[in-house]
Amino acid sequence: MRYWMSSYGLLLGWAGLRGRATLALNLVIQTCLAVGIIVGFAFLVPNLDAGTALYLSTGAPVLGLVTVGMVIGPQEVASAKQEGIFEFNRSLPVPRSALIASDATIALLTALPGMLAALVVAWLRFDLDLQISPLVVPAILLTAAAAIGIGYGIGYGLTPPIARMMSQLVVFVALMFSPIVFPVSRLPDWLAAVHAVLPFQYMAESVRNTLSVPPDGVRLMPFAVLAVWSLVGFLVAFRMMSRRT
Amino acid sequence: MLYIKDIVKTYKRGGGVRANDGVTIQVEAGEVVGLLGHNGAGKTTLINQVAGLTVPTSGTIRVDGCDPVAEPSKVRRMIAVMPQSHAPLTGVTPRQVIKSMARIRGMDKQAASARTEELIKDLDLGEWADTTGERLSGGVRRLTAFGMAAASPGKVVMLDEPTNDVDPARRRLLWEQIRALANRGCAVLLVTHNVIEAERSVDRIVVLDSGKVMAEGTAAQLRSRAAGDLRLELTAADIDGLPSLPEHIATAGAPLRTSRRLTVALESSGAADALAWAQRLRESQDIDEFSLVPVGLEDVYLDLVGAESTAAEEEG
Numbered sequence: 001m002r003y004w005m006s007s008y009g010l011l012l013g014w015a016g017l018r019g020r021a022t023l024a025l026n027l028v029i030q031t032c033l034a035v036g037i038i039v040g041f042a043f044l045v046p047n048l049d050a051g052t053a054l055y056l057s058t059g060a061p062v063l064g065l066v067t068v069g070m071v072i073g074p075q076e077v078a079s080a081k082q083e084g085i086f087e088f089n090r091s092l093p094v095p096r097s098a099l100i101a102s103d104a105t106i107a108l109l110t111a112l113p114g115m116l117a118a119l120v121v122a123w124l125r126f127d128l129d130l131q132i133s134p135l136v137v138p139a140i141l142l143t144a145a146a147a148i149g150i151g152y153g154i155g156y157g158l159t160p161p162i163a164r165m166m167s168q169l170v171v172f173v174a175l176m177f178s179p180i181v182f183p184v185s186r187l188p189d190w191l192a193a194v195h196a197v198l199p200f201q202y203m204a205e206s207v208r209n210t211l212s213v214p215p216d217g218v219r220l221m222p223f224a225v226l227a228v229w230s231l232v233g234f235l236v237a238f239r240m241m242s243r244r245t
Numbered sequence: 246m247l248y249i250k251d252i253v254k255t256y257k258r259g260g261g262v263r264a265n266d267g268v269t270i271q272v273e274a275g276e277v278v279g280l281l282g283h284n285g286a287g288k289t290t291l292i293n294q295v296a297g298l299t300v301p302t303s304g305t306i307r308v309d310g311c312d313p314v315a316e317p318s319k320v321r322r323m324i325a326v327m328p329q330s331h332a333p334l335t336g337v338t339p340r341q342v343i344k345s346m347a348r349i350r351g352m353d354k355q356a357a358s359a360r361t362e363e364l365i366k367d368l369d370l371g372e373w374a375d376t377t378g379e380r381l382s383g384g385v386r387r388l389t390a391f392g393m394a395a396a397s398p399g400k401v402v403m404l405d406e407p408t409n410d411v412d413p414a415r416r417r418l419l420w421e422q423i424r425a426l427a428n429r430g431c432a433v434l435l436v437t438h439n440v441i442e443a444e445r446s447v448d449r450i451v452v453l454d455s456g457k458v459m460a461e462g463t464a465a466q467l468r469s470r471a472a473g474d475l476r477l478e479l480t481a482a483d484i485d486g487l488p489s490l491p492e493h494i495a496t497a498g499a500p501l502r503t504s505r506r507l508t509v510a511l512e513s514s515g516a517a518d519a520l521a522w523a524q525r526l527r528e529s530q531d532i533d534e535f536s537l538v539p540v541g542l543e544d545v546y547l548d549l550v551g552a553e554s555t556a557a558e559e560e561g
Contacts (some may be wrong), residue, residue: 007349009350010345011349013345013348014345015344017336017337017345018333018335018336018342020336021335021336041364080333081412083331084328084329084331084332085330085332085333087293087328087330088326088328088330088332088333089299089333090298090327091296091298091321091324091326092321092349093318093321093322093323093324093349093350093351093399094321094349095318169541184538225266231326243298244297244298244299244300245255245298245299
């Protein structure tokens with residue numbers, strides 16, 4: 001365990017050095033996306049009521065996390081594989097789980113400022129009256145962890161061209177067909193059933209309900225679903241990282 | 246230190262190709278062994294098996310007595326690999342990565358800093374030590390990748406084409422550092438295409454072709470396999486129009502014709518006659534130039550792996 005921790009610490013420093021470039025990129029992407037959703041979607045919906053405003057405001061930062069975790073993430077892993085960096089990392093004298101954990105930690109840290117920027121954009125536009133629960137911290141962390149974990153799962157588990165295609169599909173589904181910026185009740189039954197399994201609505205619900213706590217309180221089920229999705233994603237990544245051909 | 250015995254590696258994908266076919270190599274501590282062969286000869290596959298990234302189909306590998314199949318994570322801590330591909334340098338500087346690798350490979354802060362400065366100085370990287378990777382030339386990136394492996398090299402160092410893209414001056418510095426690794430007690434296994442460099446700089450050479458070891462030994466031992474002692478090389482615009490070689494010249498095998506060059510293997514006793522003949526051809530302007538050179542490893546190498554495949558590779 002001490003060896004794992006010291007490896008993790010050193011790899012964290014190494015991933016942090018490389019992650020500085022990503023930090024600025026993520027911040028720009030997430031902020032732009034938030035502006036696009038909060039300002040742009042408002043054109044689609046002429047008479048914004050408070051409910052719609054809440055969905056847009058809390059959905060925008062979630063979509064930002066989905067984008068950096070599940071779209072940019074797999075693309076970065078695909079490039080790393082093609083450039084031979086994946087093999088290089090595999091030859092390092094460190095536990096593979098520490099390698100993934102350090103990369104994920106840095107990805108998480110570089111995604112958070114953009115998430116906050118998205119919330120600021122929402123607050124400036126809608127002047128929301130938020131009822132914030134302390135559970136917002138695990139909600140944001142689990143949403144980010146699930147996005148990053150699934151992103152790694154896609155990136156490591158699939159060949160680079162397929163991973164890139166999947167990441168495009170994810171952004172398409174998440175942006176247009178997922179109950180993130182609108183309620184699930186608007187979806188046809190079959191699509192709602194699909195989303196009962198996919199992580200998107202749980203990401204949205206956990207963030208929305210902890211930023212603006214509904215009268216009947218915060219449901220914990222979404223947290224559990226997100227934890228399972230993160231775990232599955234990271235396990236796939238770990239499996240591929242340790243696999244020997 | 247590094248012991249590879251009868252390694253066979255068959256890939257199911259690609260129709261059961263034998264990437265390694267009964268390879269046996271031994272590298273002692275303090276020794277630099279050059280693994281020579283063209284693309285697809287099975288060099289990188291071999292390195293990946295020693296590093297525990299790929300499992301051999303059959304055969305035995307031991308790194309200081311440890312089996313990379315049974316204890317891959319233990320072996321990873323004993324070896325350092327410089328991959329053929331570029332190291333991850335985007336957004337980071339040579340100084341930062343070399344130091345990070347030294348730390349990840351187990352050095353404390355002070356030792357890592359000291360070793361980093363030493364490598365930057367010895368590889369003459371000072372000018373670029375604080376420039377981020379995306380702005381570095383291919384040669385500097387490669388030297389940095391070497392630095393990352395050499396920072397805290399462990400017991401076995403494997404370098405996959407370390408001198409590619411490196412300028413001639415720094416190439417010499419790089420070879421000095423490779424030798425320095427051996428002098429520290431590392432076993433160094435080095436993959437290269439460059440026969441002439443290998444001839445000058447490594448202790449022993451293993452020639453690999455289609456997954457098999459074709460020859461093994463010191464440069465002198467391998468050279469002794471060649472026919473004759475000398476090579477007469479003639480360059481001419483019309484090589485086929487040259488008069489044939491006078492019969493009294495003691496040759497060692499049939500002349501080899503390539504596009505603008507005729508190469509004749511000679512015994513030492515034929516040198517004077519051959520020179521006189523070549524001089525006459527130049528005076529009559531049948532040839533542009535000629536040279537008489539001792540047999541090099543390249544001649545042996547081409548004999549072993551076939552000139553055709555090497556020429557094809559140079560074009561490709």
